[in-house]
Amino acid sequence: MNIYVMVDMEGISGICRVSQVMQGQPDYEKARRFMTWDVNACVEGCFEAGAKKVLVRDAHSCGFNFLWDELDPRAEYIQGESRLRRMPELDSYDGLILLGYHAMAGSMQAILEHTMSSASWQNFWINGVRSGEIAIDAGIAGDHGVPVIMVSGDDKVCAEARRFLKGVVTVQVKKGLDREGGFLLSKEKAHRLVSEGAAKAVRECGKIKPYKVRHPVRMRLELVSKGKVPAERENLKVIDGRTYEVTGADVEQALKML
Numbered sequence: 001m002n003i004y005v006m007v008d009m010e011g012i013s014g015i016c017r018v019s020q021v022m023q024g025q026p027d028y029e030k031a032r033r034f035m036t037w038d039v040n041a042c043v044e045g046c047f048e049a050g051a052k053k054v055l056v057r058d059a060h061s062c063g064f065n066f067l068w069d070e071l072d073p074r075a076e077y078i079q080g081e082s083r084l085r086r087m088p089e090l091d092s093y094d095g096l097i098l099l100g101y102h103a104m105a106g107s108m109q110a111i112l113e114h115t116m117s118s119a120s121w122q123n124f125w126i127n128g129v130r131s132g133e134i135a136i137d138a139g140i141a142g143d144h145g146v147p148v149i150m151v152s153g154d155d156k157v158c159a160e161a162r163r164f165l166k167g168v169v170t171v172q173v174k175k176g177l178d179r180e181g182g183f184l185l186s187k188e189k190a191h192r193l194v195s196e197g198a199a200k201a202v203r204e205c206g207k208i209k210p211y212k213v214r215h216p217v218r219m220r221l222e223l224v225s226k227g228k229v230p231a232e233r234e235n236l237k238v239i240d241g242r243t244y245e246v247t248g249a250d251v252e253q254a255l256k257m258l
């Protein structure tokens with residue numbers, strides 16, 4: 001069993017403030033260590049359950065967040081940009097873990113909720129269904145026949161994951177109180193939950209179906225600001241002064257057109 005892990009930062013255990021997830025901010029350097037610890041706990045669980053190969057992509061912001069010299073030596077890692085594909089070499093993997101993810105934009109009492117960009121994305125739909133990053137990444141993986149087997153983060157993203165993905169293992173490492181506040185666990189407890197969840201997900205991998213989005217894929221984006229909607233062109237329709245819609249052959253292609 002080969003396992004792919006996408007790692008975001010907002011849903012990592014111990015993280016509940018914007019200053020922890022932005023490079024250059026006072027709490028960021030420490031939070032990178034929290035992220036690295038969750039990664040190592042996840043890798044541990046995957047190998048414990050018999051994974052042959054684990055590839056982990058640092059997927060938050062510019063992709064330079066993991067402390068490379070503290071990563072578990074058994075896995076392989078992707079850091080930095082990947083403009084061509086969001087998940088390079090995904091086709092040779094059997095299951096995808098979304099580690100440290102967050103609830104979609106507009107979710108209530110959800111830690112650091114947003115969809116792709118807090119600054120510019122207000123609301124987002126895939127084929128008419130209001131969606132967040134869980135559906136985006138599960139949809140991209142689904143187009144390659146790969147199921148999302150586990151999601152970790154706060155209680156809101158876990159509920160969102162269960163709503164979209166039947167049979168997915170969810171690991172709640174914190175509970176949202178506000179956009180920048182929540183109930184946290186100790187690091188020992190959070191890491192144990194991540195390891196146990198990853199092991200369970202790897203064991204159940206064969207039973208979980210990929211998330212299939214109907215093609216062609218229609219994505220509608222409502223922006224935060226006025227006056228930013230692009231001009232109409234082929235496969236791009238303007239809905240109103242803040243909203244437009246694109247149609248792409250698959251999830252990743254539609255996403256690139258936004």
Ligand SMILES: [Zn+2]
Nearest residue numbers: 008009010060
């Ligand atoms: Zn992020």
